[in-house]
Amino acid sequence: MIEMIEFGILEGVIALLGVVIGIIFGALPGMTATMAIAIFLPLTYAYDLTTSVYLLLGLYVGGISGGLVPAILMNIPGTPSSVTTGFDGHPMAMKGEGVRALRIGITASLFGGILSLVVLALFTPVLARLAIKFSAVEKFLIILFAMTVIAALSKGKMTKGIFTGFLGVFISLMGVFPDNQTLRLVPSMFSMELRDGFQLLPVLIGLFAFSQLFQEAEKGMKQTMMHTDILKGDQSKKFSFKDFKGQFINMLRSGSIGTFMGILPGIGGSAASLLAYSQCKTFSKDPEKLGTGAVEGLVASESANNGLTGGALVPLLSLGIPGDSTTAVLIGAFILQGIQVGPLFITQNPVIWNTILFALLIANIFMFIVMFYPIKYIAKIINIPKNKLYPGIVLLCVVGAFSTRSGNMVDVFTLVIFGLVGYIFSKLDLPVTTFLIGFILGRDLEKYFIDSLKGSGGHLSVFFSRPIGLAVWVLILASLAYAFYDNRKHHKETRV
8 A cells, every 4th residue: 555655745734834824724714624635636736646736735634734723722613513612611721721722722623633534445435335224214303313412412591502502493494485486584685695505604603703803802902812721821730641531432433423423424523523522521520510511521522523524535535525515615625636536546646545545644743733833822812802712703704705706795794793792692601512513413303304204104103114214213312311400400409
């Protein structure tokens, strides 16, 4: 295999450059790995396919990993897949353990990335055939299972959580109904602007970044430093690999969830990290600690979203179907080089196939080296004065939203609208996260539900007639049972 890998100084430099740029894009609110690949895709004209692979996969891995930096330090997810990273990472940072949290996340990211690479290398044909067997029924049930996270994460506010979750589903359905091209849930005066509904990226940035900016604006900027106590707090708890004691099963489970969710086309990193976090809470010995700065929650999120990187390449390289939005952009790179991805890709392009595996390995190693050791300096981003940092964040958020659909101002207005929504939610004590979960999963939930009914002639029994589906139902019921138990337990503790 080594003889079939093209790697030299140029490829190494290109891979490192791709990782660094990807980390920057992932760490800046409003920027994503998808955006980084899309911007740098034209550069691949100047290189052959093997060199381009190192650049693009470096951007991919770096972009996914970089999202943990703002999620932990500022509670602003750098990428959609890092939403759950802030659940425990940011509380750790607020306790003065920011550097420790970052290094735990980086190490978990490396584990998830390597695990997904091993799965990609050893089980691509088998897993691709398994993914083919997943009908709309199984996909619907898996998304329904992910929706149970809404109940699990409501933390004593289940009624509010379910309300905002289904409000998110409702908002996600705005736009054209795919089956008959009929516009729904949209006022006639906005029929053209909202024909495709609200885009995820500006909604995400609005809910988590712009809403926080509104809250800071309300408080005023009398303090010159942003979260100064994060670095000046108790630094006695430093990173140690002992932090991962007892976390191997958690990393393995979460990384496997991320990899498997990546294999299923269209599910995406957001659902993967949410599902992994939910399972972490289900199997945790101290589930009440999750969300307060628990190492296991941070490990689960980062293992899952980096596990997605290799998993999403399985359907891309085996079936020609992108596993997520980022790999959809990667198809363009192959097309530019005259390579057709699909069932015959591996047998017809063994050198490229082996190069992809090696490039993923190198990208994950570079990601770890670039982020792990100088992370103290990266963490100092929080020392930037608010009056200098926030205007830059606003600019990046607006640019990121504006670039979502190649310069559509509707996405900028979406950013501001959902910034206000997040701000209002904070005033009413409504959970923003459950709204986002519903918004992310709503369209796919509807799509696979309708597809399942079409295939069964409208009979609901189809959801209970397949063995894999029945297994998923067991998981759904177990997750809901735990959520109700946890909610009642929280209320009893509150009364006491």
